[in-house]
Structures are given as C-alpha cells and as structure tokens.
Amino acid sequence: MTAEAPAPPVLTHGRLLPVAVHFDDLDALGLLHNARYPVLVERAWTALWSELGFGFDGDWEAAGDACNAVKELRITYDAPVGRPGAYAVHLWLERLGTTGLTYGFRFCSDDGAVTYAHGTRVLVRLNATTLRPTPWSESFRSAGRGLLRSAD
Template structure:
C-alpha cells in the first residue's frame, strides 16, 4: 500500500532541505538506469549527511539520537534516473512522536526541479543497551523543526 505524503518539498517550494547526492556507474542497472534499490540508498545517505552535518550521531553516526532503525520506507517511482552524475534528495519532517519520526523525501535533479521518486520513511530511536524505543532529545526536535515541523504538536 502506498501512503500519500504531503509534499512541502515540491518543485517551486523551499520547504525542507535539498541534500546533494551522486549517482555512480555501479548504481545503474544493465539498462543504464538507477537500480530501483539504489533510490533508498540515496535517501538514507542524504538523511545521514543531514544529521551528521548538524552534529547528531557523534563520530560514528550511531551515538545518541543517531541510533535509530527504519520502521517503514515507501517509494513511488516517477521518472527514471538515466545516468551518472549529480542529483539531490529533498527532505522534510512530517511528524515527530515521542520515539519515532516520519519524514518525506523526493529524489530529484540537482536543482530540485525534476522529481524522480518520492515517498516517506519512519524511524524509531532505540536505546543502545536495551534496543527498546527511547525518546528523542530536545536538540534533535529543534533541528527537525527547521525542516518542516510546526512548533506546536511536536
């Protein structure tokens, strides 16, 4: 089942954040198109770069709020990526609960004008010792607010 995600990151808007990504030759399938499984890799790399760039996750990327796991990932393919080069992923937060966060994304051209795929992803923050859900820090909540979350209800 595909979930419809609001798209404050739609072309022509400046909501969320645009993170550069690179498609390499070994990301392509035998037809010269980005392999369907590589879209998710680009999204995950963009999220990692976003959070690490703001100091979340520590030196390993897995410390504190950086220790989280995917609960769901959905994608709709809109237009094939047909070659190597510079692209981008637009990211925005849709919801941040006590221990989970849901975000939207678009895999797009480097300038953000052409959408190749879009969808959403939900992660759950875990306690590193017990592997049970644990609340997000206030610092991470503040960072999330910068890319789409309203002040109230977060």
C-alpha cells in the same frame, strides 16, 4: 530571441542536498537500480544530520539519537534516472513524535525541478541497551522542528 530557462522551484519546506549517481549505481538497462534510491536518500540524511551536529562514530552506546531503526519505507518511482551525474534529494520531516518520526523525500534533479522518486520513511529511536523505543533528545527535537513540513 533566446528563451530563458525556467527558475528552479522554490522550496517551501525542508532542504535540498546534492547526491551523485555513479555508473555502478545503474542496472543492466542503464537505469538507476531501484535499491539505490533509498541508499542515496540515506546518504543525504546522514550528511544533513551530521551538519546539524548529530553524527555516528560506530559506538551505539554513545550514538544517542543516531541509535534508531527503520519501521517502514514507502517509495514511488516517478521517472527513470538514465545517466550518472549530479542529482539532489529533497528532505523534510512530516511528523516528529516522542520516539518516532516520519520523513518525506524526493529524489530529484540537482535543481529540484524534476522528481524521479518520492516517499516516506518511519524511524524509531532506540535505547542502545534495551533496543526499546526511547524519546528523542530535546536538541534533536529542536533541530528537527526546523525541518517539519507545515500544513501547506
């Protein structure tokens, strides 16, 4: 009798996006370097926002909602990643305010079953000219509402 592999967890919120860990992402001990986790999470967010129609081409004046800055980043490392390969980032919004948002993330196995790190990041939308907080567009807010984590 052969045991079946357990089914990957069903996501109740957010999206799971694939990311790749490369050999040069590893530190001298052969572990994913702690500074690479936020980079891989950012790449996943960039892919997701681009898929939702919010890209950035290098022009801050035309960037709209992509003109934002990080206010806070919190990350907890749960288990080491010890090899290159396919992984995933589970992304969702915890809060979507007028000029800011808080997103949650998990760096995990490619099926989402194992969590290697988790955290939150706070962003503030900026006016490209004044660099002062400015409201998210209604189209961005509409797309963001689909990523909000409900009180589960």
